[in-house]
Amino acid sequence: MTSTGESLVERNPNSRVMFRSLFEADLIALKGNRRSLILSIVLPLIILLTTSTHKAQQSLGGTLLIIGLAIIYGLMSTSMLGYALNVARDRDKGVFQRLRVTPAPTWMIMTSRLGVQVIANLIISLVVVIIGASIHHLTLTPGQYALVIAISIIGGAVFLSIGQALVGLLRSPDTVNAAGRVVFISLALLGIVGLNGALGSAVETASRWSPTGTIMTLFSGVLNLARWSSTDSLSLLACMIYILVFAGIGIRWFSWAAE
Amino acid sequence: MTQPREQNSLQILEIKDISVAYGTKTAVDGVSLQILRGEIFGLLGPNGAGKTSLLSTVEGLVKPIAGKVIVDGTDIRDNPALVKSKMGVQLQATSFHSQLSIKQLIKLYAGLYGVRMAPSEITAKLDEIGLVDAVSKPFKELSGGQQQRLSLLIATIHNPNLLLLDEPTTGLDPQSRRQLWGRIERIRKAGGSILLTTHSMEEAQTVCDRVAIIDHGKIVSCETPQNLIEKHKEDEKVKEVARGAVTLEDVFIGLTGGEIRD
Numbered sequence: 001m002t003s004t005g006e007s008l009v010e011r012n013p014n015s016r017v018m019f020r021s022l023f024e025a026d027l028i029a030l031k032g033n034r035r036s037l038i039l040s041i042v043l044p045l046i047i048l049l050t051t052s053t054h055k056a057q058q059s060l061g062g063t064l065l066i067i068g069l070a071i072i073y074g075l076m077s078t079s080m081l082g083y084a085l086n087v088a089r090d091r092d093k094g095v096f097q098r099l100r101v102t103p104a105p106t107w108m109i110m111t112s113r114l115g116v117q118v119i120a121n122l123i124i125s126l127v128v129v130i131i132g133a134s135i136h137h138l139t140l141t142p143g144q145y146a147l148v149i150a151i152s153i154i155g156g157a158v159f160l161s162i163g164q165a166l167v168g169l170l171r172s173p174d175t176v177n178a179a180g181r182v183v184f185i186s187l188a189l190l191g192i193v194g195l196n197g198a199l200g201s202a203v204e205t206a207s208r209w210s211p212t213g214t215i216m217t218l219f220s221g222v223l224n225l226a227r228w229s230s231t232d233s234l235s236l237l238a239c240m241i242y243i244l245v246f247a248g249i250g251i252r253w254f255s256w257a258a259e
Numbered sequence: 260m261t262q263p264r265e266q267n268s269l270q271i272l273e274i275k276d277i278s279v280a281y282g283t284k285t286a287v288d289g290v291s292l293q294i295l296r297g298e299i300f301g302l303l304g305p306n307g308a309g310k311t312s313l314l315s316t317v318e319g320l321v322k323p324i325a326g327k328v329i330v331d332g333t334d335i336r337d338n339p340a341l342v343k344s345k346m347g348v349q350l351q352a353t354s355f356h357s358q359l360s361i362k363q364l365i366k367l368y369a370g371l372y373g374v375r376m377a378p379s380e381i382t383a384k385l386d387e388i389g390l391v392d393a394v395s396k397p398f399k400e401l402s403g404g405q406q407q408r409l410s411l412l413i414a415t416i417h418n419p420n421l422l423l424l425d426e427p428t429t430g431l432d433p434q435s436r437r438q439l440w441g442r443i444e445r446i447r448k449a450g451g452s453i454l455l456t457t458h459s460m461e462e463a464q465t466v467c468d469r470v471a472i473i474d475h476g477k478i479v480s481c482e483t484p485q486n487l488i489e490k491h492k493e494d495e496k497v498k499e500v501a502r503g504a505v506t507l508e509d510v511f512i513g514l515t516g517g518e519i520r521d
Binding site for chain 1 (some may be wrong): 318319320338339340341343344346348350352353354355356357358359363366367368369370371372373
């Protein structure tokens with residue numbers, strides 16, 4: 001690195017230093033948005049508290065699935081509403097254009113953003129699983145905690161990629177916000193109503209293979225590893241396909257400029 | 260292709276036959292320009308003439324459909340990171356992370372250019388521009404003049420060889436504008452070269468060593484402000500719009516027409 005006052009460097013700035021600067025700035029921005037992070041935890045906590053009765057647990061498929069569902073709603077909220085809206089707003093304000101005229105490559109700018117969002121997802125997942133286990137009197141082994149976190153990372157990646165697709169296909173922050181809410185509600189309903197079969201077998205099947213359904217299947221699978229089945233493996237594969245497709249759309253059509 | 264630096268030692272920036280198009284609309288049409296070391300160069304033009312598109316191409320924000328941009332001997336396509344590290348940029352509408360304080364913003368952009376700054380150095384820099392008391396404020400809470408001063412500080416944090424300023428005095432009061440001109444002059448005296456776009460003919464005449472007038476994506480004329488006036492003062496269209504002695508503004512309107520552009 002150079003110190004101030006010297007003339008220009010004759011070589012590229014250090015990538016590690018650039019990434020650290022970006023990542024620190026994005027972490028500060030995440031801390032600044034802590035209200036949004038807290039709100040993303042509130043919804044899962046409400047789900048956990050309102051489903052603590054035996055009847056509710058039975059109708060929703062058991063304690064482990066309820067915790068999985070709660071984590072999914074937290075991840076959906078922070079990834080599809082929080083992340084997508086923040087990116088759309090920063091693009092609209094010209095924050096990205098200002099960063100793009102620096103030596104930092106665009107992949108680094110986006111990786112830093114996504115990295116910080118992954119941290120937010122982990123915080124939400126950990127808080128929800130710890131509180132969920134406490135409310136529902138579950139004792140999870142360190143291995144199960146690790147698996148829950150692993151599935152949270154995969155689930156977070158699915159919803160982040162959907163969020164990325166939203167900001168890739170839509171330009172205006174207002175449109176991204178509105179579309180994010182519609183997608184959020186649709187996926188949330190698929191998770192709650194679709195999976196219990198109340199709307200018929202076709203909806204149940206669609207629900208089971210939706211992003212919400214596949215991640216719930218994975219949560220259920222890792223919390224009861226002895227019963228891991230081919231459906232669980234196929235759900236894992238479906239999640240990977242969702243990530244590739246939505247991230248592909250989001251990256252392919254993403255525009256750094258507002259217009 | 261990168262050219263040998265010896266051949267270009269006088270030039271800090273060379274724009275060769277640059278064309279920019281947005282869909283079917285051509286914004287810049289085969290423009291060539293050279294900016295010399297230590298020169299303050301003004302790019303003038305009506306709204307939509309292609310100024311910002313040309314500047315954005317040099318900044319690496321817009322990909323041209325033809326031509327090349329060479330900064331200090333390096334083609335931007337060959338090594339964009341190196342070229343960007345040699346340039347300081349102030350965009351027309353600058354926005355920074357809204358959650359970051361001024362101090363955190365300076366630290367971020369210093370890091371992006373590989374410049375290490377101790378807290379005391381950041382304070383000293385902010386003191387220079389009269390913002391030391393605003394160190395913990397976010398960018399959006401600054402006044403227009405303060406934002407402009409901070410943007411320029413961030414654009415020059417790494418002592419760039421070439422500074423690109425897109426309409427830097429738009430919206431500033433006369434005091435802030437004069438202060439900015441002083442800063443631009445000091446940057447030049449310290450060895451920097453500056454390419455700026457402006458709508459202010461007074462600014463171009465006062466600050467710039469040379470100016471180019473761009474219209475409909477093409478360079479109409481490129482001279483020193485005084486030579487430009489001398490060269491065109493007898494043009495019929497210029498004489499038509501002049502009110503007394505011919506000014507740079509008269510030449511500008513004479514060359515680009517009097518109709519309002521949006």
